[in-house]
Amino acid sequence: MTVMNADEIRKLLPHRWPFLLLDRVIELKPGVSGVGIKNVTISEPFFEGHFPTESIMPGVLIVEALAQMTAVVYCTGALQAMREAEQEVAATAEAQLEPAEEIDISSRVGYLVAIRDMKFMKPVVPGDQLLLKVKIGRSVGILSKVNVAAYVGKVCVVEGTLSVSQRP
Amino acid sequence: MLTYQETKEKAEKRRELTQRIKAIIVERLNLDMDPNLITDDQPLFGRGLGLDSIDALELFVVIEDEFGVTIYDDNMEVFGSVNKLADYILENIEE
Numbered sequence: 001m002t003v004m005n006a007d008e009i010r011k012l013l014p015h016r017w018p019f020l021l022l023d024r025v026i027e028l029k030p031g032v033s034g035v036g037i038k039n040v041t042i043s044e045p046f047f048e049g050h051f052p053t054e055s056i057m058p059g060v061l062i063v064e065a066l067a068q069m070t071a072v073v074y075c076t077g078a079l080q081a082m083r084e085a086e087q088e089v090a091a092t093a094e095a096q097l098e099p100a101e102e103i104d105i106s107s108r109v110g111y112l113v114a115i116r117d118m119k120f121m122k123p124v125v126p127g128d129q130l131l132l133k134v135k136i137g138r139s140v141g142i143l144s145k146v147n148v149a150a151y152v153g154k155v156c157v158v159e160g161t162l163s164v165s166q167r168p
Numbered sequence: 169m170l171t172y173q174e175t176k177e178k179a180e181k182r183r184e185l186t187q188r189i190k191a192i193i194v195e196r197l198n199l200d201m202d203p204n205l206i207t208d209d210q211p212l213f214g215r216g217l218g219l220d221s222i223d224a225l226e227l228f229v230v231i232e233d234e235f236g237v238t239i240y241d242d243n244m245e246v247f248g249s250v251n252k253l254a255d256y257i258l259e260n261i262e263e
Contacts, residue, residue, distance in 0.1 A: 140241045143225045
């Protein structure tokens with residue numbers, strides 16, 4: 001099942017090659033949780049140096065992929081909240097509002113502020129398909145905790161917690 | 169009026185709680201210090217213990233995990249010191 005394909009993801013996120021690490025979104029509860037896919041191939045630029053004789057996807061890039069999946073959940077949540085607010089305003093005012101200008105949602109992607117208790121259980125190699133699972137937890141002010149995990153098949157390869165901030 | 173014995177017990181319980189809070193703060197925020205060096209009225213943020221807003225997020229979660237007490241972001245003054253945190257926990261803990 002595809003909720004969002006690569007082209008739609010590129011409309012939402014500001015990341016581009018070689019740093020867009022999310023191929024597809026297969027489950028999405030805006031603002032709450034989501035599951036994405038990253039297919040790892042030998043053609044990834046980082047395998048040239050990591051390592052010349054043993055191809056292993058750098059753990060930090062798996063964290064980045066999880067952060068990008070988090071950004072999708074966050075942005076779609078923000079977008080939905082904005083639309084609902086607009087509809088409410090339109091319904092109460094019944095005014096002929098100018099159609100809101102296309103919001104550049106990519107400019108709202110927040111920042112990563114903390115990486116905690118990250119465990120890397122198994123190396124990720126070319127041919128693996130990463131399942132990126134993220135779930136947004138407690139929020140305090142503009143900060144939120146996010147529980148993240150990456151799977152290859154049924155095996156958990158990375159697990160931990162991120163903290164992200166909204167753009168102030 | 170509390171008897172001497174009751175007062176003593178109450179004080180001991182209170183001390184246990186503040187010790188536990190200090191231990192939790194040091195452990196969960198990976199602070200490189202002895203929990204006993206934190207005083208009960210020392211400010212936790214800024215110049216006091218040097219915590220920041222990112223640590224605050226962690227503290228919210230930790231206090232909820234450990235004591236089942238939820239802190240809301242409109243009463244940040246709870247994090248003023250270990251004593252204030254202990255007061256809040258005692259007031260809100262489920263018996």
